[in-house]
Amino acid sequence: MSLIHYTFCPSCDSDEIKPVLSAVDHTVSREQFAIWQCQGCGLRFTQDVPDAASIGPYYHSEEYISHSNTTKGLVNRLYHLVRRQTLADKRHLIQSATRRKQGKLLDIGAGTGAFVGFMQESGWEVTGLEPEAAARERALTDHNVRLLEMDQLERLPGESYDAITLWHVLEHVHALHPYLERLRALVNKGGRIFIAVPNYTSYDAKVYRAKWAAYDVPRHLYHFSPDAMDRLLTRHGLQLHYSQPMWYDSFYISMISEKYRNGKGNIPAAVYRGLVSNVKAFIDKSKCSSLIYVAGK
16 A cells, blocks of 8 residues: 655645644544644645555445445434435525536536435536446435446546536545646636535534544545635636535534544434534634635636
């Protein structure tokens, strides 16, 4: 296995980086990984992470819901209960930001295809890309959606999409800068790019610290703050128009974090932490557990 050890920030290239905490992979390996922070742009990143050719086994778990679509366990059942509402919320956001009821959409890291299928039903022309073969098979079985492999990203025509969506995807991408350059080339001049990622400056992240489920090491290579995302987008000639809170994420992440903290979970405590996190985010949305960043050329 080849590991990546950063001597400079993977976002802004600053050499002012230092370790801030250590987190455990609770999903697959039980291994411990160090998380470092850049003093320049504020990005946190997982240090000594497996490279792109080695990280695949860390995704092989029934509990990894974006690939398995599992309903096993109370938390995952609750996730499925609210998914229809979150899909509708995403559609509304896209239509509002692009000022289009319908158009051409590219969904990257499409998982088991629920969002692609939903947007197709809403009249959008959707291309979905997904690296995992098992997830692509589930998309075809569960949603009658045919997803493409990730190597198709380089073959898509430039400036051809009204919307490009990455729902909790960018934190997984090894080739961060080439990826963003490709997104900029693919979105049309009036189009928008939607990037959803966890926010380590949120209240729930501060409460759970190393047990915060959204660190999800080593699958999450990067851990963003609003400032770090703004600087990254600016570096690639993209303008951040605004960010949108993902209100359900604080509850979902808190439920998993409680399980990591005490081994069996605590639903009342998780609901309380999620609620407090959202109240604080209502006052200052940059503190929401997860944020959708809406950007364009």
